[in-house]
Amino acid sequence: MPLPRRSAPCHFGAATHPNRDPSLKSVLILFAHPALQKSRVNRVLIEGVRELPGVTFHDLYEAYPDFDIDVPREQGLLLDHDVIVFQHPFFWYSTPALLKEWQDLVLQHGWAYGSEGKALRGKTFLSAITTGGREVAYQREGHNRFTITELLAPIEQTARLCEMEVLPPFVAHGTLGMKDDEIARHAADWSRIVEALRDERIDLEAARSQTRLNASLDSVVREGGR
Amino acid sequence: MYGQGFFYQAFVYLAAAVIAVPIAKRLGLGSVLGYLIAGMVIGPFGLGLIGEEGQDVMHFAEFGVVMMLFVIGLELRPTLLWRMRGPILGVGGLQVGITTVALTAVGLAVGLPWQTAVAIGMTLALSSTAIVLQTLNEKGLMQTDGGQSSFAVLLFQDIAVIPMLALMPLLAVSGGESDASAHGADAAKHAPTWVEGLPAWEQTLVVLLAVAAIVVAGRYLMRPVFRMIAATRLRELFTATALLLVIAIALLMTQVGLSPALGTFVAGVVLANSEYRHELESEIDPFKGLLLAVFFIAVGASVDFQLIQSEPQLILGIVALLMAIKFVILFALGRAFRMGLDQNFLFAFSLAQSGEFAFVLFSFASQNRVISEDITAPLIAAVAVTMALTPVLMLLNEKLVQPRFGTRERSEREPDQIETDSAVIIAGFGRFGSIVGRFLRANGIQPTVLEYDSDRVELLRKLGLQVYYGDASRKDLLEAAGAEKAHLLVVALEDHERALAIVETAQKHFPNLTILARAAGRPEAYELLDCGVEHVYRETLDTSLRTGVDVLRLLGRRAYPGHRAALMFRRHDEESVRDLGKMRHDRKAYFSEARERIQSLEELLLSEVEGPDEERDAGWDTESLREEFGDSR
Ligand SMILES: Cc1cc2nc3c(=O)[nH]c(=O)nc-3n(C[C@H](O)[C@H](O)[C@H](O)COP(=O)(O)O)c2cc1C
Numbered sequence: 001m002p003l004p005r006r007s008a009p010c011h012f013g014a015a016t017h018p019n020r021d022p023s024l025k026s027v028l029i030l031f032a033h034p035a036l037q038k039s040r041v042n043r044v045l046i047e048g049v050r051e052l053p054g055v056t057f058h059d060l061y062e063a064y065p066d067f068d069i070d071v072p073r074e075q076g077l078l079l080d081h082d083v084i085v086f087q088h089p090f091f092w093y094s095t096p097a098l099l100k101e102w103q104d105l106v107l108q109h110g111w112a113y114g115s116e117g118k119a120l121r122g123k124t125f126l127s128a129i130t131t132g133g134r135e136v137a138y139q140r141e142g143h144n145r146f147t148i149t150e151l152l153a154p155i156e157q158t159a160r161l162c163e164m165e166v167l168p169p170f171v172a173h174g175t176l177g178m179k180d181d182e183i184a185r186h187a188a189d190w191s192r193i194v195e196a197l198r199d200e201r202i203d204l205e206a207a208r209s210q211t212r213l214n215a216s217l218d219s220v221v222r223e224g225g226r
Numbered sequence: 227m228y229g230q231g232f233f234y235q236a237f238v239y240l241a242a243a244v245i246a247v248p249i250a251k252r253l254g255l256g257s258v259l260g261y262l263i264a265g266m267v268i269g270p271f272g273l274g275l276i277g278e279e280g281q282d283v284m285h286f287a288e289f290g291v292v293m294m295l296f297v298i299g300l301e302l303r304p305t306l307l308w309r310m311r312g313p314i315l316g317v318g319g320l321q322v323g324i325t326t327v328a329l330t331a332v333g334l335a336v337g338l339p340w341q342t343a344v345a346i347g348m349t350l351a352l353s354s355t356a357i358v359l360q361t362l363n364e365k366g367l368m369q370t371d372g373g374q375s376s377f378a379v380l381l382f383q384d385i386a387v388i389p390m391l392a393l394m395p396l397l398a399v400s401g402g403e404s405d406a407s408a409h410g411a412d413a414a415k416h417a418p419t420w421v422e423g424l425p426a427w428e429q430t431l432v433v434l435l436a437v438a439a440i441v442v443a444g445r446y447l448m449r450p451v452f453r454m455i456a457a458t459r460l461r462e463l464f465t466a467t468a469l470l471l472v473i474a475i476a477l478l479m480t481q482v483g484l485s486p487a488l489g490t491f492v493a494g495v496v497l498a499n500s501e502y503r504h505e506l507e508s509e510i511d512p513f514k515g516l517l518l519a520v521f522f523i524a525v526g527a528s529v530d531f532q533l534i535q536s537e538p539q540l541i542l543g544i545v546a547l548l549m550a551i552k553f554v555i556l557f558a559l560g561r562a563f564r565m566g567l568d569q570n571f572l573f574a575f576s577l578a579q580s581g582e583f584a585f586v587l588f589s590f591a592s593q594n595r596v597i598s599e600d601i602t603a604p605l606i607a608a609v610a611v612t613m614a615l616t617p618v619l620m621l622l623n624e625k626l627v628q629p630r631f632g633t634r635e636r637s638e639r640e641p642d643q644i645e646t647d648s649a650v651i652i653a654g655f656g657r658f659g660s661i662v663g664r665f666l667r668a669n670g671i672q673p674t675v676l677e678y679d680s681d682r683v684e685l686l687r688k689l690g691l692q693v694y695y696g697d698a699s700r701k702d703l704l705e706a707a708g709a710e711k712a713h714l715l716v717v718a719l720e721d722h723e724r725a726l727a728i729v730e731t732a733q734k735h736f737p738n739l740t741i742l743a744r745a746a747g748r749p750e751a752y753e754l755l756d757c758g759v760e761h762v763y764r765e766t767l768d769t770s771l772r773t774g775v776d777v778l779r780l781l782g783r784r785a786y787p788g789h790r791a792a793l794m795f796r797r798h799d800e801e802s803v804r805d806l807g808k809m810r811h812d813r814k815a816y817f818s819e820a821r822e823r824i825q826s827l828e829e830l831l832l833s834e835v836e837g838p839d840e841e842r843d844a845g846w847d848t849e850s851l852r853e854e855f856g857d858s859r
Contacts, residue, residue, distance in 0.1 A: 034786055035846035065789035132851055176848065177856035 025124075027055045027198050028081035032088040032099035034061050041130045041175045042089055044183050048191035054198045056081060060098050067101055074106040075119065083124045083197050084164065086155065089175075090131040093144075093151045103158060112162045124197070125159035126213065127152055127169040128190065134174035149211055167202070171212040189214045196221045235283070238275045242268045243519050258361050259617035261519050265526020266614070276527055281585075284524030288582060290517025291356045292476050293510050295384070295487040298359065298377075299494020300507050307495055310378055317375055317559055318382020321577070325351035325555050332547065341397040342597050346605065348390050349588065350548060352383045354581030355487065357525075357616050360518060362576065365624070366723070369678075371565055372572030379577055384488045387583065388433070391483065394587070420481045429483065436482040437492060440475060444496030452502045468509040525582070529614055530607040537604065544608040549615070553578040566695075568628055575623040579612035648674045651707050651739075652716045653698035653728050655686060658744050658765055659718030663691070673716070674707045678724075699727035701735050709736040717743040722750045729757050752807040764803075771796055790843060 029049060033042050050057045058077065064070075078084060088095050095103075110116045129152075137143035138151070148171055149156075159166045170193055172178075172186040193213055196202050201222045207213060213220060242264035250260025268275040276283075326347045333343025358376055359368075367373040420432065448471070455467045472490050479489030497503060534541045553574050560570035588602040588609075650666060650673040652659045659675070666673050675691065676698040677683050686693040696703040698717075709715070715732050719725045725743060732739050742761040745751040754762045771792040778788040 035843065036784055037787060038846060038848065061786040062784060065785035132848065132855065176852045 024054050025082040025198050025200055026080065027052075027083040027085065027194055028077055029055060029057050029085045029087050029128075029194070030060060030099065030102065031058060032060045032086075032096045032102075034096050034098065036061070039089070041172060041178060041183055041186070042087070044187045045128075045130070045172070045190050046087070048187045049194045052191070052194060052198070055194060060102060061096075064098060067098060069102055069105050071105050071108070074102065075108075075111060078106070078123075079119060081123070083126075084120070084159075085126055085128055085194075087128040088130075090129045090133075093146075095155070107158065107162060118163065121163040123164045124167060125162075125164040126167040126197075127155055128171075129169060130172040130175045132174070132176045135171075138173070147211065165204075167204075167207055168210050168213050170214050172214075186214070189217055192217065192221060199224060235276065235279075238268055239283075239520055239523055242275075242523060247519075255621060256361060256364055256617055257519075258357055258364070258522055259614075259621070261522030262526035262614045262617065265523035266529055266531075267526075268523070269527030269529070271529070271531035272527075281524070281528060284521060284528060284582075284585065287517045287521035287524055288356075289476070290514050290519075290521050291582070292487045292490050293472060293514035294356065294359060294518060296472050296475075296490035296494040297507055297510055297514055299491040299496075300498050300503050302495055303498045304495055310374070310381075313375055313378035313563075314382050317563055318379045318386075320559055320562075321379050321556060322348075322351050322383060322386045324559075325552055328551050328555060329548075332551070338601070342601070345394060345397045345587075345597060346601075348393070349584050350580045350605075350609070351552075352387070352581050352583045353380060353552075353577040354579055354613050354616065355380045355384065356518060356521060356582060357579065357613055358576050360522075361617055361620055365620070367572065369721075370569060370572065372560075372569035372576065375560070375563070375565065375569070375573050376576045381491070383581075383583075384485050384491070387485045387488075388483070392429075432482050433484055436478055436484065437489075440478075440489060440493050441496050444493050448497060449502070452505075456502070456505075464505065465509045468506050469513065471506075472510065521582075525610060525613055528585075528606075529610040530603075533603060533607045534611070540604055541607050541611065544604060545611045545615070548580060548608060549578045549612055549619075552580075571623055571627050572620075575619045575627075576616070578619065579616045580609045581613070584609040648672050648708065649711075649713045650674070650716065651676065651698075651704070651709060651712050651714070652718055654678070654717065654719035654725075654744075655682065655691075655693055656718070656720055658720070659716065660686075662716055662718055667691075674712070676703065676707055678719075697724075699724060699731050701731055704728075704731060704736065709739060712736075712739060715739040715741050717741060719744065720746075722746060722753075726753065726757065729754065729759055733758065748803060748806075751803050752810055755804065755807045762803075767796060767799065787843075 029046075031042075031046060033039055036043060046057065049055055056077065086095065086099060088099055094100070107113065107120075108117070111119050129148075131138070131148070133144055138146065138148045140147070144151075148169065152169055156166050170190060172183075172190075178186075193202075201224050203220055203222055207220045210216070210220065243261060246264030246267070247257050247260035250263065251257060266272050270277050326344070328347075329350050330340075330343045330347035333346050334340060338346070358380060362368050362373045362376060368377065424432065452464075452467065455464050471493070475489045475493050476486035479486040497506060556574035556577050557570060560573050565573060585606060588597065588606050648671070650671055652663050652666075652673045652675045655663060655675045655677040656679075659677075663673055663675055672692060675686070675693040676696050677686070677693050678695070678697055683693050683695040694707065696707075698704060698707075698719075704715075709732065715728075715736075717725045717728050717732075719728070722745075729741055729743060732741060740761070741759050742763065743754045743759045745754055745762050745764050747764055747766070751762045751764050774795075775785075775788040775792045778791075779785055
């Protein structure tokens with residue numbers, strides 16, 4: 001018996017989540033890392049969010065190792081969720097190849113954008129990235145000469161064209177020399193953000209004033225329940 | 227037979243074979259004719275090196291036919307046999323029936339009593355399984371339409387022997403006892419059979435039980451037995467078991483009055499699905515070959531030149547009339563069953579003789595004075611001549627008839643059917659070619675398909691595909707399929723030899739074609755590469771790798787590295803086929819084929835000791851990055 005070509009994501013949005021509270025938002029994490037076996041940071045970051053209730057974790061390289069993306073299924077997943085996240089390591093100031101392929105194929109004209117394309121309208125979007133370069137390097141006068149906000153402009157504008165609300169990104173800078181405890185702290189922050197997104201405990205006003213969501217978390221996330 | 231005499235005989239037979247057969251092959255006559263000629267030369271009417279005992283040797287050597295049918299059965303899975311039921315019953319039944327009637331009529335016309343005429347008619351209606359199958363096999367014609375039909379008819383004849391034997395005693399003018407022997411049954415000739423004296427329905431029951439026993443034993447008993455024997459790792463024990471099996475079945479069949487050849491054939495078919503099939507085949511094969519050789523020599527030796535000399539008109543008249551009648555009936559049947567003209571000639575020329583069954587039956591009949599000696603003697607002589615003539619006729623057919631009629635008919639028929647001039651020709655539409663073809667069609671390319679299996683052609687045509695019947699190794703057919711205008715030729719046949727033949731024809735006559743060829747494995751790929759084919763596809767490579775990738779996934783590895791690893795492995799493997807293929811030539815001079823295979827497997831396994839995938843795809847590696855920038859805080 002051949003394996004099903006695509007492994008199903010861990011959680012399948014509302015349909016597969018009996019415990020899901022209808023008053024909460026559903027979160028879809030589109031994760032792309034071509035060499036997770038070599039990862040130090042993302043490996044830990046995803047641990048905290050994979051199994052969260054109300055969160056669908058979708059491991060793209062695991063689902064489409066041959067880049068044969070199932071477009072209708074991906075569009076279905078997008079429709080089923082309120083918050084869309086691109087989570088990936090920063091590769092050449094951009095996304096790994098599969099996530100780019102995903103954008104090209106899934107965000108069709110007439111579906112995601114254009115006068116007929118309103119499928120994603122009103123959803124929330126954000127990026128969650130890890131970069132080798134430190135925060136100081138991502139400055140005008142720094143090594144990389146552009147800020148993260150600038151470098152993420154193509155993705156931000158893609159989301160805007162699809163009429164999504166764009167939040168500032170979650171960024172874990174300086175992964176190359178990152179110590180284990182630092183990684184753990186980032187992982188805790190990331191889980192906290194995802195939970196807050198789900199529970200609508202993000203202070204959007206405060207968030208929009210930040211360049212990255214995890215710069216001063218306490219001012220962005222309202223503590224509540226759970 | 228033993229001691230000196232035995233060795234002397236063995237020496238004479240083997241020497242005759244060793245000298246005659248290579249010469250016959252050199253002259254393009256085929257081995258069967260070589261053996262027959264050798265027999266004539268050493269026989270009582272030639273050099274006289276062997277005498278009348280040739281007859282006994284022949285009866286003994288007929289066991290080769292039994293073995294041959296066993297081997298044929300092994301190659302024929304039950305489903306295949308079931309698919310042949312139409313031709314076996316239809317063509318076979320009609321051939322035996324009509325020929326019997328016609329020959330009986332001749333007998334009556336020359337004034338024989340009707341019983342004798344019927345007995346002779348039935349007997350002569352049968353053909354020679356040994357000569358026909360051996361010749362067809364040697365020429366590689368078994369898989370052709372004509373070859374398959376011939377086989378079907380021979381199989382029916384073997385079945386028809388049963389009722390014929392039952393009828394014989396009833397026909398005997400002066401009464402006589404039944405002799406159950408047909409092929410090679412003479413060992414048990416004088417022993418009474420179990421079914422003798424039983425009423426007809428009980429005989430039938432015993433026969434059915436015996437066949438059922440073979441089927442059941444073959445299914446459930448033989449495999450554990452063979453497994454046990456194989457576990458001893460004594461090769462000769464396996465050989466002995468295989469021989470024992472065949473002999474036991476032959477004896478059982480003789481006891482219940484069936485043809486031993488039929489019994490072993492059934493056993494072969496039952497065992498065709500078993501894992502021991504190839505071993506059995508290779509164990510039995512040398513015995514079969516040797517016995518058949520001896521049999522053919524004995525047939526040659528038994529051609530009674532004295533009788534022919536004294537009554538040339540009578541004997542040659544019988545030969546001519548017999549073969550003419552059989553040929554005409556066979557040919558008409560071929561037409562009726564819509565065989566192509568070339569296949570029909572092959573079919574009719576193959577089966578136009580009478581067979582070894584006649585020797586057994588006639589000598590038995592004359593011993594029992596069912597038919598008098600002065601009738602059987604010229605008949606036996608004539609039958610031997612028809613058998614000896616068969617390879618000659620098949621040769622004439624091949625050299626003189628086929629090139630004319632066959633081709634003309636084909637090129638008359640085919641061009642108006644092949645009306646496409648598509649850019650792609652696919653030769654062979656089996657498991658491999660059909661996927662290629664379907665894929666191309668799904669992408670808007672209509673390939674021209676050539677297929678050699680006429681059944682499959684029918685079926686695919688019904689499904690609306692453009693499939694044409696024909697042997698793609700023939701220049702005229704490729705031409706008719708548009709090879710001059712086409713760009714690509716996909717050689718997707720399972721049969722490697724035939725694939726090579728197609729490649730050769732295509733390269734010689736249509737250099738414009740780029741060839742893409744299927745190869746079963748490495749050895750086949752090497753040969754295709756040697757021919758200068760650049761695009762060679764080993765049929766199991768991609769599938770096996772996909773299996774390997776899934777194994778990795780099920781072991782918990784990530785999908786994408788697995789996918790990449792498979793791509794890389796395939797690239798390396800393709801490179802190594804090309805490298806080893808070249809190296810192979812130097813080595814071939816020193817090592818035997820077998821050594822060579824083991825060696826290349828060894829080389830393969832050694833070359834696979836690559837690092838884990840961390841060392842591949844270094845682009846994703848951040849190790850050196852971390853070293854350079856990691857602690858410059
Ligand atoms: C192909 C490749 C390209 C990269 N490009 C960048 C880059 O443009 N900017 C940057 O800051 N880091 C870059 N990096 C470093 C990665 O972002 C860093 O190794 C990763 O975020 C670490 O996360 P991980 O431990 O989960 O793999 C690159 C790394 C690789 C392998």
